[in-house]
Amino acid sequence: MIDELQASKSCYFFRQRTPITASAIAALFRAVRRAQTSASNNFFSFSRMPHGEALWSSLCFQFDRTPTFLPGSDSVVDRITGYLLIVEYHGHIAIFKSQIDVTPEFAKRHLERVSPKEVDRGLTSKDSIFDRVRLRNMSLSRFALRSKTLEGDNLQNNVGMASSARFAPLGYSFREAGEHYSTTPRTGRIALRADRAGHIDLVDYACNIIDRIHPRPGRPSSSPFLSAFARPMELSELTAAPSQFAVDSAILKQAIFDDKIIRFVKPDGLGFRELPKAEVDTILDALTAVLAVTIGAAHKLVLSQPTTRAEVGEIAINKKRIALRRLMFPALSQVYVEDTQFGVGADNGRVLLKKFIDEQNAFIVLFNQPQFAYLDGSLYQDDSLVNGGALFLGYLFGNAELAHVVEEKGTFTTGHTMFDNDSTFGTILSTVAHEDNVIVCDDLGDEWADFIGFRTDPSAPRITFYHAKHGDLSLGASPFHVSVGQAIKNLGNLSLPASSMPKKYMRWRRLYTNNRIRTNISRTCRGTPADTQAAVEFCRNAPHTTKRVAIVTSSLSKTAVRQAFLDIAEGAPVDPYFVQLYWLLSSFFAACTEVGAFGCVICQE
Known part of the structure; x- marks a missing residue:
């Protein structure tokens, strides 16, 4: 009956972990039959039959199965026919199947998953034409689009590569x-x-x-279309050695101070006391240290201070994840993490801070090959970090005036009629938004952005949401977490929904109030209320209106970012906080692209 088999050319490929024998196939087939109800006699059963350099084994029989839509029925059954075809060839296994499968014990002993990179490089080439791809966003933000599927006759001509590096292909089809x-x-x-x-x-x-x-050596790379995407990788595929480790303290800061979902506590007599902000800041400062990863005794991956080389912890690369085994900072001693939904000392599920960091994957591991990074519990590869960052730099725009900024919003009195020139707010109005015919201040309350600008040029209308920030110059991500979250959260409002506009018009007619000080600064900063309403209607209805979201900050320098990319390209050690900044902003740019907007950062030159 095997000669009557007709099946689709669709199967699962594996590496062969350990050799398969005739007795292993016999044991597998017995186990597969035992797992089914009322198994019939075999329609066919073959063990390790030769065909050229390959060996094939196959099994087919019938069995009873309760219909999935009648799970409680004992009297209604479906009679199912299932088959397996196992091909052994050149250290690999291919499995064709229908209704039955190999057992977990067989898979664990003999099968090892084929690397996605091997599939990409083996199947595709520069001549491949992709018509469908399913993507997952690698963003760390909960506001970003999680996944998407693209379909087209030739996606190379339809998909913008500007944001592709932020997505990993989970599946695709091509010709x-x-x-x-x-x-x-x-x-x-x-x-x-x-x-x-x-x-x-x-x-x-x-x-x-x-x-x-x-x-095999010398194999050409995969399709350029696939190489434009960043791809998650299995730890088993990693060939680089870990070189640096850092706790993602920004996530902890946000959870404590912004989201207020956790607290730090210490034992106090028979109970616990919540740590005040000063103590929390001391702990978080200690956690910002970038630690070196070296191989110690018994091949352990030791964490040490890069200057003193003092050992302070240990990590372990397991099959599925990287684990934080030890972290021994004096500031962490007896520090526990509690959930704020419980009263202080009432959370019986509290855990030591070190364990919390491990369980939440709140750390970054970098490697001696900078295209790899372990973030948020997953390993990723992004080659754009080593190609000079030209694409990333295209989203950054230098503004000389931001070098003179000393505050985000400035000071306020009842006599103020404009925002201070040495504030980020003032710089937006004086130089950053100079192309906008109308601009309003939407800061505080139910804000969409700090400022919203409208360019009403009939040939090139534009809407811009400006998010203002100020801080010391840094290549870290901490200054951007809040502004990126706010920007992504409000992307839907770029359409200027008509139902929301009456309240906005009323708000923009008022004077600006900050910290209970009512100034003489008009929220309609450029133009009149009538101009604003006309600009909204024109930009919303013009089909060629472009939409832009700009984070305006004094805390970043485009020159410093360019130099960081050059240093990486020349083989210098990679700052994990710069990697975090790169990935966070790339997620922001990609999220904007998904809604048809252009995300950018306007910063110091």
Whole structure:
């Protein structure tokens, strides 16, 4: 009956972890049959039959299964026919299946997943034409688009590469040399769009794919289309060595001070006391240290201070994740983390801060190859960090006036008629937003942005949301977490929804009040209320209106960012906080692109 088998050319590919024997196949087939109810006699059963350089094994039988839509029924059953076809070839295994599968014990002993990179490089080339791709956003922000699927006759012509590095392809289909393939690299599934085939043709198909994905030196890179995306990687694929470690203190700061979802406590007699801000700041300052990762005794990955080389902790690279084994800062002694939904000392699930950092994956690990980074519990590869950052720098615009800024909003009195010139607010009005015909201040309350600018040039209308920040010059991400979150959260308001505008018009007619001081600064900073309403209507209805979201900050220098990329390209150690900044802002730029807007940062030159 095996000669009557007709199945699609779709199967799962694995590396062979340990050799398969005839007794292993026999044990597998017995276990597969035992797992089913009322198994029939086998329609066919073959063990390790030769075909060229390959060996194939196959099993087919019937069994009873309760319908999924009648889970409580004992009297209604479906009679199911299932089959397995296992192909062994050149250290790889291909499995064709329907209704039955290999057992977990067999998979654990003999199968190892094929690297997604091997699938990409083996299957695709510069001649591949992609018509479907399923993507996952690598953003750390909860506001960013999580995933998307793109379809088109040739996505190379339809997909803007500017934000692609922030997405990882989870599956795709493409055409090449008259054949149409689809694959899910993370699972090893590869399918060819073709007529159903008999078992020998299926074996030949599996061998052909294995020949293509089999690792070999000198293999050309995968399709340029795929190389434009950043891809998550399995830790088992990592060839680089860890070199630096840092706790993601910005996440802790946000959880404590902004979101107020956790607190730090210490034992106090029979109970616990909440730590005041001064003590919390001391702990967080200690956690900002960038630690070196070196190989110590018994091949342990030791964390040490880069200057004193004093050992302060240990990490371990496991099969699925990187674990923080030890972290021994004096400031962390007896510090616990509690959930703020409980009263102080009432959270019986409190954990030591070190354990909390490990469980929440609140740390960054960098490697001696800077294209790799372990963030938020996953390993990623992004080659744009080592190519000079030209694309990233295109989103940064230097403004000389921001070098003279000393405050974000400035000071306020009842006599103020404009924002201070040495504030970020003042600089936006004086130089940054000079192309806008109308500009309003939407700061505080139900704000969409600190300022909203409208350019009403009939040939190039534009709406801009400006988010203002000030801080000391830094290449870290901390100054941007709040502003990026606020910017992404308000992307939907770029459409200027008509239902929200009456309240906005009333608000923009008022004078600006800050900290209970009512100034003489008009919220309509440029133009009149009538001009504002006309600008909103024109920009909303013009089909060619461009939308822009700008974070305006004195805390970043474009020159410093450019130099950081140059240093990385020349092989200098990578600052983990700069990597975090790069990834956070890249997520912001990508989120803007998803809604048809242009995200940018206006900073010091």
